[in-house]
Amino acid sequence: MAEPEFRAGFGCLVGRPNAGKSTLTNALVGEKVAITSEKPQTTRRAIRGIVNRPGAQLVLVDTPGLHRPRTLLGERLNDLVAETWSDVDVIGLCVPANEPIGPGDRFIVRALQGVRGTKLAIVTKTDLADRQTVAQQLLAVSALADFAEVVPVSAVSGEQVELVAELMIGQLPPSPMLYPDDVATDEPTRVRIAEFVREAALEGVRDELPHSIAVLVEEMTEETTRGGEPLTRIYADLYIERPSQKAIVIGRGGERLRRVGAAARTQIEQLLGTKVFLDLHIRVAKEWQRDPKQLRKLGF
Ligand SMILES: Nc1nc2c(ncn2[C@@H]2O[C@H](COP(=O)(O)OP(=O)(O)OP(=O)(O)O)[C@@H](O)[C@H]2O)c(=O)[nH]1
Numbered sequence: 001m002a003e004p005e006f007r008a009g010f011g012c013l014v015g016r017p018n019a020g021k022s023t024l025t026n027a028l029v030g031e032k033v034a035i036t037s038e039k040p041q042t043t044r045r046a047i048r049g050i051v052n053r054p055g056a057q058l059v060l061v062d063t064p065g066l067h068r069p070r071t072l073l074g075e076r077l078n079d080l081v082a083e084t085w086s087d088v089d090v091i092g093l094c095v096p097a098n099e100p101i102g103p104g105d106r107f108i109v110r111a112l113q114g115v116r117g118t119k120l121a122i123v124t125k126t127d128l129a130d131r132q133t134v135a136q137q138l139l140a141v142s143a144l145a146d147f148a149e150v151v152p153v154s155a156v157s158g159e160q161v162e163l164v165a166e167l168m169i170g171q172l173p174p175s176p177m178l179y180p181d182d183v184a185t186d187e188p189t190r191v192r193i194a195e196f197v198r199e200a201a202l203e204g205v206r207d208e209l210p211h212s213i214a215v216l217v218e219e220m221t222e223e224t225t226r227g228g229e230p231l232t233r234i235y236a237d238l239y240i241e242r243p244s245q246k247a248i249v250i251g252r253g254g255e256r257l258r259r260v261g262a263a264a265r266t267q268i269e270q271l272l273g274t275k276v277f278l279d280l281h282i283r284v285a286k287e288w289q290r291d292p293k294q295l296r297k298l299g300f
Pocket residue numbers: 015016017018019020021022023024035036037038039040041042043064065124125126127128153154155156157
């Protein structure tokens with residue numbers, strides 16, 4: 001009998017902020033590529049996580065949460081989402097098991113109408129709800145639209161993660177491998193490093209700040225320490241919008257910024273496999289979310 005044909009293609013997980021898209025992406029890929037945070041809308045870039053399985057490769061694009069645009073950044077994000085959606089083979093709508101379906105979910109379902117790829121519904125965080133609640137959520141989600149599959153999953157316990165992978169892969173066309181199979185993501189390293197810093201900087205700050213933070217890696221050099229160990233020097237700028245936010249980010253006596261640096265450095269060292277020297281510089285970019293020139297500079 002002939003070997004089954006290799007399948008490969010693109011997929012993406014969508015859903016309202018905090019639905020669990022990044023966590024599920026990480027669970028499917030098996031490596032930390034998308035940042036997660038308890039704060040909504042932390043995922044600003046389309047990060048491709050690559051799910052390699054025997055006979056198949058699913059290139060997962062983790063889009064930012066779709067939301068009603070209030071700023072230019074909001075509009076750019078929505079354009080990015082629409083562009084991504086019309087370009088993939090399979091879309092998984094994520095809805096948390098432990099929260100009622102709301103206007104945010106319906107807004108996305110409406111936006112999904114007319115998008116070409118096959119749509120699956122994924123009920124996430126099943127470890128946070130009892131069986132009956134999960135069952136009710138599966139029914140409620142099924143009623144939202146005509147999904148090819150409706151599947152419950154917990155990215156944290158790992159339950160059903162493989163089934164989600166299988167169902168998404170099942171929608172991919174026969175195709176040769178799209179990326180070498182030892183690559184987890186094609187996101188440029190600098191962007192991943194910037195995301196680690198941003199994630200660390202968001203940890204524990206008040207609600208108003210998250211949208212005001214952006215990180216840009218300005219310089220990266222490799223050298224060898226006197227002990228013969230490889231060392232990467234990274235100079236990164238952390239952008240805030242107002243001078244008054246400086247104190248929040250830096251903390252008393254610089255203590256908060258040091259913790260941010262230490263947390264980010266641990267992640268970066270893991271990613272690069274070298275010792276890392278991380279220099280964080282706070283810069284004020286006034287109203288950068290509304291300024292096209294600043295947005296371009298920051299990669300949007
Ligand atoms: N218990 C539990 N928590 C989860 C699960 N999946 C995600 N979470 C948590 O839910 C929160 C949001 O998860 P994310 O993966 O960041 O959600 P997201 O949809 O990517 O969020 P945005 O980037 O804001 O759009 C985080 O605190 C996760 O740890 C799960 O399966 N079980």
